[in-house]
Amino acid sequence: MGRLGIGTLLLALGLAWIVPARAQEPARQEPVQQETVRVVATFSILGDLVRQVGGSRVAVTTLVGPNGDAHSFVPAPADAQAVAAARLVVVNGLGFEGWIDRLIKASGTKAKVVVAAKGIVPIEEDDDGHGPDHGHSHAADPHAWQNVANTRTYVANIRDGLASADPEGRAAYQANATAYLAQLDALDAEVRKAVAGIPEARRRIVTTHDAFGYFARAYGLRFVAPQGVSSQSEATARDVAAIVRQVRRDRIPAVFLENISDPRLMQQIAREGGAKAGGRVFSDALSEPGGPAPTYLEMMRHNVREFVAALGG
Structure with a gap:
């Protein structure tokens, strides 16, 4: 066999050994992308609270954005689509979003619904005498987040709602909520000190x-x-x-x-x-x-x- 023939044979044998060896190498594992939980929050304050508790596990859509008035909000078709695609919908409750029940029904969503103000005893307009009678004297006041202690309840309800919709994230939601509750405690103390002055x-x-x-x-x-x-x-x-x-x-x-x-x-x-x-x-x-x-x-x-x-x- 000529020199060229031997070289060709050795090359072929070498490749024969190399190719099977490479074929036996384990396939490279692509990192598993964590699927984000789609959450719809009705207005910007709730949207922020959901982001604080949800962290990187959630993708939050806020229906009523910054400087928006949730009282007079009129949902658009895109809002119904966002609700339909959500795994969790977070609402304030206490009658704040008069349009939300109709929107949820129209969207056909299968999402869980969390009422952030659940467990808070509402106050009624004018029942502490701050202001004239505007013809709504027995309406529940929905603005419960203006007391920082109530926002603790919001955070707990959001934490539990996220954990229910995404059980694998329970530990993360618990840790995020605990850290944020500590910030709320510090904020409450700041507000009290400032008003006392x-x-x-x-x-x-x-x-x-x-x-x-x-x-x-x-x-x-x-x-x-x-x-x-x-x-x-x-x-x-x-x-x-x-x-x-x-x-x-x-x-x-x-x-x-x-x-x-x-x-x-x-x-x-x-x-x-x-x-x-x-x-x-x-x-x-x-x-x-x-x-x-x-x-x-x-x-x-x-x-x-x-x-x-x-x-x-």
Whole structure:
């Protein structure tokens, strides 16, 4: 056999040994991608709480976004599609989202529904006397998150809902929730300390609509609003006149505009009542990501800073 023939044979034998050896190597395992849990939250504050508890395991769609008004929200077809695709839907409850039951039914979703405010005893509008009768005197106040202690309940309900929808993530949800509850405890202490620095006689505020009842009870400020617990209830001229008289009579120091509201009404009350126009506060919605209140924790801290600055704490 010629030199070329031997070389060719050796090459062939070499390949014969090499090819089977490679064939016996275990196949390379691609890393298993964790399937994210699709969650729909009805409004931006809930969306943030779900992200805090869910972490990287969840993909959150928020129906009513930053600076949006959930009271007057009208769902679009895309919202129904998002609900249909979700594994979990998180709602506030307490009548806050009057449109959500119809949306869930129309979507045909099989998602579990978590009511974040479940277990919270609601207060009723005006039952502690902070503001005139707006024709909704026995409506449940849905703004329970304005008391940080209530937000602990929200977090626990969201944690349990996520664990039910995604049992493999239970430990992660538990750990995230525990860490976030510690932050809520620190926030509650901050708010109490800040309000304690405001002279008691000056702890009175006018806001656009009656969204701070839980804050008032928990932290000792008094709020007056020309609208009821829903921003959809139009303040009448009589309501506005009554508020102006109260501002003058009680020497209420400051009037605050909410991020979801028309500024003209509050400017009129401040002007006619002789009160200071405070900064913008956030009641029912977070700010845009680059704004002053992009998360629940930052929203509460921002509001308290504005209250203290205007009331002389």
